[in-house]
Amino acid sequence: MTSARGPGRPKLDPTVDNRQRILTTARELFSESGFERTTMRAIGRRAGVDPALIHHYFGTKSDLLVAALRPEVNVAAVFDGIADTDSSVGREFVHRVIDFWERDPQQRARAVALLRVAVTHEQIADRLREFIRGVATAALGEFVATDDSDRRVAMVMSQMLGLILARYVMKVPGIADASATELSRWVGPTIDNYLSGDIGGVSPDR
Amino acid sequence: MTSARGPGRPKLDPTVDNRQRILTTARELFSESGFERTTMRAIGRRAGVDPALIHHYFGTKSDLLVAALRPEVNVAAVFDGIADTDSSVGREFVHRVIDFWERDPQQRARAVALLRVAVTHEQIADRLREFIRGVATAALGEFVATDDSDRRVAMVMSQMLGLILARYVMKVPGIADASATELSRWVGPTIDNYLSGDIGGVSPDR
Numbered sequence: 001m002t003s004a005r006g007p008g009r010p011k012l013d014p015t016v017d018n019r020q021r022i023l024t025t026a027r028e029l030f031s032e033s034g035f036e037r038t039t040m041r042a043i044g045r046r047a048g049v050d051p052a053l054i055h056h057y058f059g060t061k062s063d064l065l066v067a068a069l070r071p072e073v074n075v076a077a078v079f080d081g082i083a084d085t086d087s088s089v090g091r092e093f094v095h096r097v098i099d100f101w102e103r104d105p106q107q108r109a110r111a112v113a114l115l116r117v118a119v120t121h122e123q124i125a126d127r128l129r130e131f132i133r134g135v136a137t138a139a140l141g142e143f144v145a146t147d148d149s150d151r152r153v154a155m156v157m158s159q160m161l162g163l164i165l166a167r168y169v170m171k172v173p174g175i176a177d178a179s180a181t182e183l184s185r186w187v188g189p190t191i192d193n194y195l196s197g198d199i200g201g202v203s204p205d206r
Numbered sequence: 207m208t209s210a211r212g213p214g215r216p217k218l219d220p221t222v223d224n225r226q227r228i229l230t231t232a233r234e235l236f237s238e239s240g241f242e243r244t245t246m247r248a249i250g251r252r253a254g255v256d257p258a259l260i261h262h263y264f265g266t267k268s269d270l271l272v273a274a275l276r277p278e279v280n281v282a283a284v285f286d287g288i289a290d291t292d293s294s295v296g297r298e299f300v301h302r303v304i305d306f307w308e309r310d311p312q313q314r315a316r317a318v319a320l321l322r323v324a325v326t327h328e329q330i331a332d333r334l335r336e337f338i339r340g341v342a343t344a345a346l347g348e349f350v351a352t353d354d355s356d357r358r359v360a361m362v363m364s365q366m367l368g369l370i371l372a373r374y375v376m377k378v379p380g381i382a383d384a385s386a387t388e389l390s391r392w393v394g395p396t397i398d399n400y401l402s403g404d405i406g407g408v409s410p411d412r
Contacts, residue, residue: 115325116325116326118376119321119325119371120322125375125376125377126377128376129376129377129378133378150379151384151392153380154372154378154381155380155381155392155393157372157376157378157381158365158368158369158371158372158373158378158381158393159364159365159368160368161367161368161372161376162363162364162365162366162367162368162369162371163364163368165325165367165368165371166360166364166367167364169324169325169331170324170334170335170367171328171331171332171335172335172339172360172363173356173360174356174359174360174361175357175360175361175363175364178357185405185406186357186361186400186405186406187361187364189399190365190396193395193396194392199391199392200388200391200392200395
C-alpha cells in the first residue's frame with residue numbers, strides 16, 4: 001500500500017498517523033465487539049477519520065481485520081540464509097517459524113486471534129490463506145521443485161497450519177511443550193519432502 | 207455412557223429418547239444462539255427434561271457440545287483391515303479419514319462447526335483434542351513404534367488437523383480440490399514416517 005502524503009505538509013506525515021491510528025482502533029474494536037458487530041463507521045468515528053479513508057487505505061472490513069491482526073513479518077529478515085546452515089531447508093524453516101511465533105507474545109496473540117476469526121469467516125480465511133501462501137512462497141520459493149510447485153507449497157501450508165493449531169490452539173501434549181529445535185527435527189523432514197521429495201507423482205495408484 | 211434404564215418400564219426406553227432429544231435440542235440451540243449464550247436450562251426446557259438429567263448424561267456444557275457435534279465414528283468399522291491392503295498404513299489411514307469426512311455432509315458440517323468452536327473455547331479444544339487422540343490411537347495404536355509413541359501420535363494429529371483445516375476450512379487450492387486418493391498418496395508417507403520412521407531421535411542436534 002502506498003503512502004499518499006498530501007502536498008504542503010512536509011513536517012508531519014498524517015498518512016502514517018492515520019494508518020496507525022486506524023489499525024490500533026480496529027484492533028481495539030474488533031477485540032471489544034467481535035468482527036460482525038464492528039462497523040467501519042464505528043472505527044472511523046473512534047479513530048477520528050472518515051470511513052472512506054479506511055476503505056481507501058485498507059479495502060473491505062475483512063482486509064482491515066487481516067491487516068490489523070496479521071504478524072508484521074519481514075520475510076527477508078526472518079528467512080534470510082535459510083539454506084546456508086548445516087541444517088536442511090525444512091528444518092531451518094520450521095525452526096525459524098516457531099522462533100518467530102515465540103519472539104513477541106503480543107504479535108502471537110494477534111495471530112491466534114486472526115486464525116480464530118478466519119475459521120469462522122470465509123472471506124477472512126481467504127485473505128489469511130493468501131497471506132500465508134505469500135510468506136511461504138517468499139521464504140521457500142527458490143527451494144520448491146518445479147514439478148507441482150503449487151501443490152508442494154499447499155502441502156507445506158497444511159503441515160505448518162496443523163503444527164501451529166496443535167501447538168498454540170489445541171495444545172497437543174508432545175507438541176505444545178516441545179522446543180523449536182525438537183519440532184524442527186521432527187517436522188523438518190516432512191517439509192523437505194513436500195518441497196523437493198517424491199510426493200506421489202510417479203507412485204502407482206493407491 | 208451407560209444406559210440407566212428404570213425398572214418397571216420394559217416396553218419403552220425413555221433413556222434413549224431423552225438422550226437423543228437432548229442431543230438434537232442441543233444442536234438446535236447451539237446453532238441458533240452459539241455456545242456462550244446457550245444454557246443447560248434452556249436446553250432442558252426445550253427438550254422437556256430436567257437440566258440435572260443433562261448433567262447426569264453428558265457432564266458439563268462443553269462435554270454436551272462435543273457429544274452433540276462430534277462425528278459418530280465407529281472406529282472398528284472405519285479403520286478395519288487398514289494394514290491388509292497393498293497400500294501403506296499411512297496412505298490407507300489418510301484415504302479412510304477423507305472418505306469418512308466426505309460420506310455424510312451433515313456430519314461433516316457438524317464436525318467443522320465443532321472445530322470452529324474449539325479454536326475459540328479452550329475447554330472444548332481440550333475435549334476435541336482427547337476425542338481426536340482417542341480415534342487416532344484406536345485406529346493406529348498397533349502400528350505406532352514403541353519409542354516416543356505419544357509424540358508420534360501427536361505428530362500424526364498435527365498433520366491431519368492441518369489437512370482437515372486446509373481442505374475444509376481454509377480451502378487451500380491443491381488440497382481442497384484433490385481426490386482422497388491423491389491426498390493419501392501425498393500425505394500417507396508423512397503419516398508412515400511419524401508412525402514408525404526416524405523422527406529425529408538419533409539425528410544430531412539441529
